[in-house]
Amino acid sequence: MSKRIAGPEIERLIQLLAKVPGLGPRSARRAALHLIKKKEQLLVPLADAMGEAVDKVRICSNCGNVDTVDPCTICTDPRRDGATLIVVEDVADLWALERAGAMNALYHVLGGTLSPLDGIGPDQLNIKQLVSRVSEGEIKEIIIAVNATVEGQTTAHYLTDQLADFGVKITRLAHGVPVGGELDYLDEGTLAAALKSRTVF
Amino acid sequence: MEWRDEGIILGTRKHGETSVILEVMTRAHGRHLGMVRGGRSRKAQPLLQAGNRVDLIWRARLDEHLGMFQAEALELNAARLFESACAVYGLQTLAAHLRLLPERDPHGGLYEMLGLLIEHLDDATAAGELVVRFELMVLEELGFGLDLTQCAATGRRDDLTYVSPKSGRAVSREAGLPWHDKMLALPAFLLRGSSPQVDITTIEQAFRLTDFFFARHVYEPRGMQAPDARAGFLNALRKRNAAAQDVPGDTAA
Numbered sequence: 001m002s003k004r005i006a007g008p009e010i011e012r013l014i015q016l017l018a019k020v021p022g023l024g025p026r027s028a029r030r031a032a033l034h035l036i037k038k039k040e041q042l043l044v045p046l047a048d049a050m051g052e053a054v055d056k057v058r059i060c061s062n063c064g065n066v067d068t069v070d071p072c073t074i075c076t077d078p079r080r081d082g083a084t085l086i087v088v089e090d091v092a093d094l095w096a097l098e099r100a101g102a103m104n105a106l107y108h109v110l111g112g113t114l115s116p117l118d119g120i121g122p123d124q125l126n127i128k129q130l131v132s133r134v135s136e137g138e139i140k141e142i143i144i145a146v147n148a149t150v151e152g153q154t155t156a157h158y159l160t161d162q163l164a165d166f167g168v169k170i171t172r173l174a175h176g177v178p179v180g181g182e183l184d185y186l187d188e189g190t191l192a193a194a195l196k197s198r199t200v201f
Numbered sequence: 202m203e204w205r206d207e208g209i210i211l212g213t214r215k216h217g218e219t220s221v222i223l224e225v226m227t228r229a230h231g232r233h234l235g236m237v238r239g240g241r242s243r244k245a246q247p248l249l250q251a252g253n254r255v256d257l258i259w260r261a262r263l264d265e266h267l268g269m270f271q272a273e274a275l276e277l278n279a280a281r282l283f284e285s286a287c288a289v290y291g292l293q294t295l296a297a298h299l300r301l302l303p304e305r306d307p308h309g310g311l312y313e314m315l316g317l318l319i320e321h322l323d324d325a326t327a328a329g330e331l332v333v334r335f336e337l338m339v340l341e342e343l344g345f346g347l348d349l350t351q352c353a354a355t356g357r358r359d360d361l362t363y364v365s366p367k368s369g370r371a372v373s374r375e376a377g378l379p380w381h382d383k384m385l386a387l388p389a390f391l392l393r394g395s396s397p398q399v400d401i402t403t404i405e406q407a408f409r410l411t412d413f414f415f416a417r418h419v420y421e422p423r424g425m426q427a428p429d430a431r432a433g434f435l436n437a438l439r440k441r442n443a444a445a446q447d448v449p450g451d452t453a454a
Contacts (some may be wrong), residue, residue, distance in 0.1 A: 021218055114429075116297055117212045117224065121429060150212075150251040150279060154293055158433065170432040175280065187247040189280020 010036070018148070064109030064126045064147065066091050074098075074107055081105050083140040087130065089113055089147060097145060105143070108133065113151040114158060125155075127162065134166050141169040148175050202268070203260045206230050207275065208252050209315055211296040221249060223270050224296075225257060226315055232299050232307040235259050235270035248272060249326060250279035250402035252292050252319055278319050285323040286437035291332055292322060293430030298339045301419055308342050311335070325352065329404035330390060332434065336411040337391070345369065345418040348408075352376055363387055364410055385410050401442040408435060 004011065012034060018028035035043040051187065059065070060072035067073055074080065074094075084105035088094050094107050110125045144159055146152035160170050176194035177186060186194075211232070216222050220336030226232050235257075240249050248255065254276035261268030282288040296314060302308060314335050321327045346369070351358045353370035354377075363377035363384035364370070370391075379383045384417035388407045390399045412427060420427060426446055 094436065115212075116293060116428060117214055148280075149246075150292060151282070151291060153283040154289045154430065154433075155435070157289055160286070161433070162435065175283070187274070187277045187280070189277045189283075190247060193280050193284075195277065 062129070063093075063107050063110055064129070065094060079104065080140055080189060084143065085133070085139045085141070086143045086145050088145050089152065089155075093145065093147075103143075106139075110146075110155065113146060113149070113155040115151045122158065127159070130159070131162055132164055134168060139168055141171065144170065144172045146172075150172075202262070202264050202266075202317065203258065204230065205256070205258050206255050208233070208255055209312070209319060210249060210251050210255060211299060212251050213237075213240065215248050222267070223249060223272065224225075224256070226312055227257065227307075227337060228300055228309060230259075230306050230313045231308055232302055232304050233259065234304065235268045236289070237270050237272060245418075247277070247279075247283065248274050250277075251296065252278040252282045252322075254278065254319070256313060282319070282323060287325045287328050287434060287441060288322040290430045290434035290437050291318070291328055294428055294434050295335060297428035297430060298336060301339065306318065309437070311338055314338055325438055325445075326398075328434075329401070329438050330407075332398050333391070333407040334409060336408075336415070340411065340414055343419060345414055347371075347414065349387065353388065359418075361387055361392060366413060369414060385413055402438060404434065 006014075013035075014025070014028050014032045017023055017031050018025045023031060025167070031114075035046065055069040057066055058068070058070050060067055060070055060075055062071045062075045065072045065074060067078075081104055084103065085108055086094075086097060086103065086105050087108045087110060088097065089110055089112060091109055094109055097103070097107075108126070108130050110127065110130070112125055114120060114122065114125070134142065142159075142163060145158045145198055146156050156172055158189050163170060174197050175190060177183065177190070183191065203294065206227045206229050208227035208230075211224045213221040213223055216236060219241050220238050222234055223237050223240065224234050235238065237245065237249060239245055239391060249272065255272040256275050258267050258271040262272070282292055287304065295318060297313070299315070302311075314331075317326075318331050318335055321331055337347060347364060348368075348370040349364070351371065352361060352373040353365055353368055355375070357373045357376075360374045360433055361371040362374040363372040363381075364387045365372050365377075366383065366385055371387055371433055382419055386406045386412070388403045390403060391407060391437075408431075412431075415427065419425070
């Protein structure tokens with residue numbers, strides 16, 4: 001049996017940090033040691049911030065985004081175009097699109113994609129709420145921004161079927177050459193999709 | 202343990218932060234799972250999509266281990282299949298059917314048929330018939346194959362119109378007439394070679410036929426439901442058919 005090198009509180013801190021994406025047991029130990037060394041500057045404010053987040057973070061009942069208010073800041077922002085709705089798989093995708101800042105639209109977070117292998121069906125996703133939002137009649141265009149995977153595209157086709165009767169314009173993200181991408185290294189499918197969606201130069 | 206084989210990807214499941222569990226249908230090793238290290242990288246992701254045909258090397262210390270896959274592209278079909286609702290629902294349906302089979306049990310015929318289907322899944326005029334034929338093959342491989350060669354009552358080989366729900370054998374029009382209400386319709390295209398022009402009503406009849414035997418022999422005993430993607434596939438076929446009728450001469454998916 002291995003010897004303990006620190007008290008149970010520190011061991012627990014290391015164990016929990018090791019569960020954070022990007023950290024393994026070794027890097028969790030380093031992070032924990034760094035936090036302990038910088039107790040006043042880092043550990044205490046971090047603990048306060050986490051405690052506050054636990055109390056205040058909630059899921060937006062309208063779009064599925066995470067925020068400290070419900071409805072979330074995006075849903076209540078009057079400067080956003082209420083006629084355009086971008087449907088994303090996850091909050092991380094919403095943040096990525098917001099970072100891009102290409103559209104000033106509203107969002108809807110599905111919470112995943114249809115995946116029979118993982119046992120995720122339509123009832124496990126935030127689809128009913130999406131249909132209910134669209135049925136209110138204010139949305140004119142829905143942009144389906146799901147991943148270019150079979151699960152993502154199955155979800156996109158399923159959503160299109162569910163929303164077909166509402167008379168809204170349904171679009172999806174283009175598939176093609178990424179910025180910095182070299183044609184030689186792209187797969188044939190992406191190249192074919194890029195050629196199919198070519199634009200006038 | 203090590204082998205090399207060709208396979209068609211059925212699906213992937215995330216494993217940890219960088220790896221995936223890959224599920225493939227292989228020619229000689231049946232439906233097989235294995236881990237791919239770095240499978241979630243930008244480079245590997247386009248390759249590890251359902252529908253792609255890959256060259257695989259599987260390695261494990263013991264045969265019963267999950268093992269590691271090393272995959273290289275042979276044919277990248279996923280992006281083409283994404284474009285069509287028929288194809289994505291069809292692909293999910295085929296994968297769901299193959300998951301009914303035990304792992305690592307070779308089914309060479311199904312592998313060949315799967316390869317053929319992947320080529321034509323985005324062609325709505327052919328996909329319906331091919332998927333029905335695939336379902337009949339899966340039933341056969343599961344041990345519940347239908348005998349459509351001759352009438353169960355008279356032994357006749359012509360005018361076969363029904364399938365007996367009891368025996369799964371074909372019945373001629375004459376012999377089946379008294380039990381017409383209880384018999385399942387046998388679409389004529391299942392009796393001969395492939396036909397390019399099978400209408401959607403006949404395709405739906407054929408799907409009802411396979412659905413009945415799947416439900417009775419497979420889903421009900423295992424406490425399962427038919428895959429949702431199957432209904433989506435049929436719906437996509439119906440839509441495509443309706444659209445093709447609106448635009449005469451347009452038959453592509």
